Amino acid sequence: MDKDNGHILLNTGAFIHNAIRTDLEGRLCDLRTRFPPEPGGFLHIGNARAVYINFELAKIYGGKCNLRMDDTNPVKEEAEFVQAIQDEIRWLGYEWDGEVRFASDYFDIFYDCAVDLIKKGLAFVCDMSAEEIRASFGGIDKAGTESPYRNRSAEENLDLFERMKNGEFPDGSRTLRAKIDMASSNLNLRDPVIYRITRKTHSNTGDKWCIYPMYDYAHPLEDAIEGITHSLCNVEFEDHRPIYEWYVNRLDRFTVKPRQMEFASLAVTNTVMGKRHIRKLVAEGKIGGWDDPRLVTLSGMKRRGYPASAIREFLGATGVAKAQSTADFGLLEHYVREHLKPMSKVVMAVLEPLKVIIENLPEGVTETLDVPYNTDDPSAGSRAVPFTREIYIERDDFMEVPEKKFFRLAPGKEVRLKGAYIVLCTGVEKDAEGNITAVRCTYDPATKSGAARTPQGDSGMQTDGAETRKVKGVLHWVSAEAALPIAAHLYDTLVLDAPETETGWVENPNSMVVMENALAEPSLANATPDDRFQFMRQGYFCLDEKKASQGGKPVYNRTVGLKSSYKPPAP
């Protein structure tokens, strides 16, 4: 049942596997990876790929994976994210080794290492402003110019750096820089900044520090401190590997040298993942928030009803490579359906109700039918469904003048009501404007569902007696008097066609359609957000975990629709 044990990952990312196997043989130490988010936002499916890769790799090779908050730059209100990120990773199905770690816990070590670099003549305090540094940087095809402060003595640098730490200089007035090569074709090597002065209160260290380390400097040290053997990151950091190695190799205190490897980040069609894009959509009121079910944030996908196992399999299926790729949203949906199928109860709900009157069933009579939750899986059990004179069917399931190959209800035609009887349409009721207000039918009592079903079910559903009629159409329905009013939220992709681009995207105006008058069968009265349902012929739904409709009705999110090969005939 659990088909994603990481074996999928073994079928991809050969370059990583090869590197790990080779490294593991020589070093006599266990694999240790890490997932190092900056606690400044919620995780989305792109981040989830990094989570997946790091944790699954550790699992495959019997190693460990750390969770580290990369909080080298003080940001406000990160406590919320620190907790959310942990919840999201656990929901995805992973547990990190030991406690959550914080880069800020290593600030003292970072400082000591910087002192080491200064003593070795590998770092210097630079008095240039940000603008001046930028101006001296040169260009993509032009060497930069060296800082006039580059050749200060170690003693002077030590003194200045300590005073930087002690708060003697204003924000941005000085930096500590690595002394590498201002002419390097790799821009990251042009005397990169190691420390900047910025008086911001850090959520973890408070006001202890007024100097904070840069990512390029801190990250390799964090990895080395934690004994990370393989530091997996996005290809955009490929250019940073030389600087990563430069620091790691110049600091003697680290015996295990972590190795950075890169993989391409994951893009998905028809959605937006960028932090600022999402923020914009929220600000404009286009979506409800970071956990909007239309978003591919982990909280959004959870709320929408995506099983974590489906996301994991999707992540495995899209592979680990260095080539930039954009996965079809449809592939994600495929795995969501596949995982939802065995865990869902098939129930009936009518999204857009049309009344049907069963003429030959007296008023006040309720027949209680026992309908299996899953025709394909008897072990799923069954529930009671009331059948009454007035019921509702889907408006789309009736056509007064049926088109070709319309297998549903139309005057003079027969259909089966799922779990009940075959009904024959005898007429239509209309209002003054000619709108159809109700459909009249008669039911055939001899066609009761499963009346003589064989125990093995080898011949499927049989009817008793001589009734052997088969009808092509099987409709879902709900009893008018027992129906539960619900609101159904139908989602579509946020973006039409193209994936997120620099220039923007085409929003889908119908990314959410609210069916305010939907009706569900009474068995849903005790549903919880953890339940998974398939609304027969409509798709997979789950009870929204935080929302109730205006009228106080429960809100059901359509996780994903069912596939359909039904094509209306061309006009």
Add this chain to the structure above:
RNA sequence: UGGGCUGUCGCCAAGCGGUAAGGCACAGGACUUUGACUCCUGCAUCCGAAGGUUCAAAUCCUUCCAGCUCAGCCA
């Protein structure tokens, strides 16, 4: 324009010198009390392009082309 990386079916993706796996999508068909599921069948004489090496190349070499990426005191 300098550096780095990448280019196998519409989308992912195996393949690593021996004659193009698989999944999604798509198109037919079977089955069906979900037009779902399931099950068959089809879907790259070709691996960005052009040369070359070899008995043999997507895999090696050369050149070219295209895409992504880098000039925060962000991560």
